[in-house]
Amino acid sequence: MSKIINLLNKIDPVDLVEFLAFLDLFGYIKNRDYKPEDYLKKKELQKDQEKENEKENENEIEIENEKNVSECELHLPKLHYFGNSLLFLAHKSLKSTASALGLQITNKNNSILQLSKGNAVLKVYEVIELTKNIEDQLHQPSVFDYPSIVNNLIKSVKHWFLANFDYLQGIGLETIYATENQPIGEEWSVEPYDMAFCGGGDFGNEIGWPNADNFLKVKTGEMIIERWEQKWAVKPNRVYIDFWYRCWLAISHEFVHCVQSKLKQVDKTVLNWSAEHDASFLAHTILIGIAKQERELLEKEKKEEKEEKEEKEEKEEKEDNKEKEENGIPVLFQRPGFIELLMLQGLEIAQTDLVLFESDPNSKVDETYRKWIDSFGLEGPGENEELEDGTEYYLKSRIPMEGIRFDIETIKKQVDTCLKNRTGEVHLIELEPPKGVKIEDEIHGIKNFYKSIKEDDWKKTYQIFLNSEN
Numbered sequence: 417m418s419k420i421i422n423l424l425n426k427i428d429p430v431d432l433v434e435f436l437a438f439l440d441l442f443g444y445i446k447n448r449d450y451k452p453e454d455y456l457k458k459k460e461l462q463k464d465q466e467k468e469n470e471k472e473n474e475n476e477i478e479i480e481n482e483k484n485v486s487e488c489e490l491h492l493p494k495l496h497y498f499g500n501s502l503l504f505l506a507h508k509s510l511k512s513t514a515s516a517l518g519l520q521i522t523n524k525n526n527s528i529l530q531l532s533k534g535n536a537v538l539k540v541y542e543v544i545e546l547t548k549n550i551e552d553q554l555h556q557p558s559v560f561d562y563p564s565i566v567n568n569l570i571k572s573v574k575h576w577f578l579a580n581f582d583y584l585q586g587i588g589l590e591t592i593y594a595t596e597n598q599p600i601g602e603e604w605s606v607e608p609y610d611m612a613f614c615g616g617g618d619f620g621n622e623i624g625w626p627n628a629d630n631f632l633k634v635k636t637g638e639m640i641i642e643r644w645e646q647k648w649a650v651k652p653n654r655v656y657i658d659f660w661y662r663c664w665l666a667i668s669h670e671f672v673h674c675v676q677s678k679l680k681q682v683d684k685t686v687l688n689w690s691a692e693h694d695a696s697f698l699a700h701t702i703l704i705g706i707a708k709q710e711r712e713l714l715e716k717e718k719k720e721e722k723e724e725k726e727e728k729e730e731k732e733e734k735e736d737n738k739e740k741e742e743n744g745i746p747v748l749f750q751r752p753g754f755i756e757l758l759m760l761q762g763l764e765i766a767q768t769d770l771v772l773f774e775s776d777p778n779s780k781v782d783e784t785y786r787k788w789i790d791s792f793g794l795e796g797p798g799e800n801e802e803l804e805d806g807t808e809y810y811l812k813s814r815i816p817m818e819g820i821r822f823d824i825e826t827i828k829k830q831v832d833t834c835l836k837n838r839t840g841e842v843h844l845i846e847l848e849p850p851k852g853v854k855i856e857d858e859i860h861g862i863k864n865f866y867k868s869i870k871e872d873d874w875k876k877t878y879q880i881f882l883n884s885e886n
């Protein structure tokens with residue numbers, strides 16, 4: 417145990433987050449199984465049930481134990497698109513993290529990945545233990561540099577909007593800035609004031625964000641962390657990791673709110689369902705757009721370098737990277753598999769909410785969602801409508817995934833539909849989303865992201881782990 421902690425200390429936290437995502441693909445750690453608002457009810461229920469089910473549990477535990485001592489296996493044919501893409505693109509860093517932990521990624525039966533130590537394949541319980549060790553390592557403040565992520569990402573989004581959309585020039589996007597929300601620390605104030613990301617304040621200039629590193633500094637720090645875990649974390653014990661993902665995934669949404677404000681868009685509904693629709697719809701697709709641009713830039717640079725037949729010295733490259741970061745283009749977007757890592761988490765967040773509502777046959781939340789997306793946000797849940805617990809999370813976590821597009825022309829059309837020539841009361845402006853922009857269930861529905869990939873795709877992933885050195 418102490419040995420693994422010493423090893424974990426030396427590994428870059430982003431490498432660890434990525435490795436954790438890899439371990440999650442083995443499927444041994446479950447997502448949280450309660451709706452955000454249901455947490456306390458669930459806790460009470462659990463207490464009662466635990467007593468009643470003690471005997472049944474004993475049998476289950478035996479079966480669990482049997483499973484836990486079998487060899488760990490990651491079945492590549494069962495992977496979905498983002499899982500496979502992450503493995504394929506990030507294979508180098510995954511292998512190097514494994515190696516730093518004294519492990520190798522090995523293969524079995526031409527379709528299964530395993531983790532081994534020397535000649536011994538890790539057992540399921542060992543993978544679970546390793547997962548928990550990594551979670552513990554990252555479950556502390558000051559592991560991640562949140563302010564730098566938020567500030568650089570704002571610069572990136574700004575840069576991307578200005579470079580791609582003429583009509584957004586000259587409206588003052590340059591002055592958008594980040595402010596850390598200060599936790600007030602009173603019990604009544606914990607939500608939403610301490611916890612939420614928000615955008616559009618100060619005449620569309622301000623993006624407010626909660627810094628998880630401050631949570632423990634206030635009186636009710638433990639409680640803030642617990643609330644965060646209830647409301648946001650996909651898996652328990654991952655507040656700081658979850659928060660790292662949130663910083664990446666939330667800024668583009670809040671930035672859109674700033675643009676809406678600068679364009680003087682007005683949404684007459686009290687809960688701003690149209691504004692929320694557009695910001696959520698564009699959130700992930702903007703990140704894909706930025707990542708695509710960054711990767712193309714990198715490819716171009718590589719090609720040029722090759723042509724010039726000049727080998728850059730490592731020192732120069734580092735300086736180059738530093739300069740890029742200062743220009744507001746996070747180098748992480750050029751990291752192979754990085755955007756896939758983020759989208760994988762986006763999918764997990766959406767899927768967690770989806771599954772919880774699906775298990776309730778009386779839930780009308782899917783109907784509410786469809787009405788909302790079919791009207792392109794103009795018909796949200798009514799003001800006086802009583803909403804099921806967690807509806808807002810469901811709506812706002814599902815649509816960013818279904819809004820994902822991969823080709824830059826369609827991504828631009830999406831942005832245009834939400835922002836171009838849209839000033840004033842949005843309900844009064846005619847709106848006809850062009851083809852490819854509207855969410856069509858057969859093509860963009862979230863279930864499609866969970867479909868298994870084609871044989872050719874996972875075989876490529878297998879080959880890449882098989883052929884190169886561990």
Ligand SMILES: [Zn+2]
Pocket residue numbers: 669673691692695
């Ligand atoms: Zn919002």
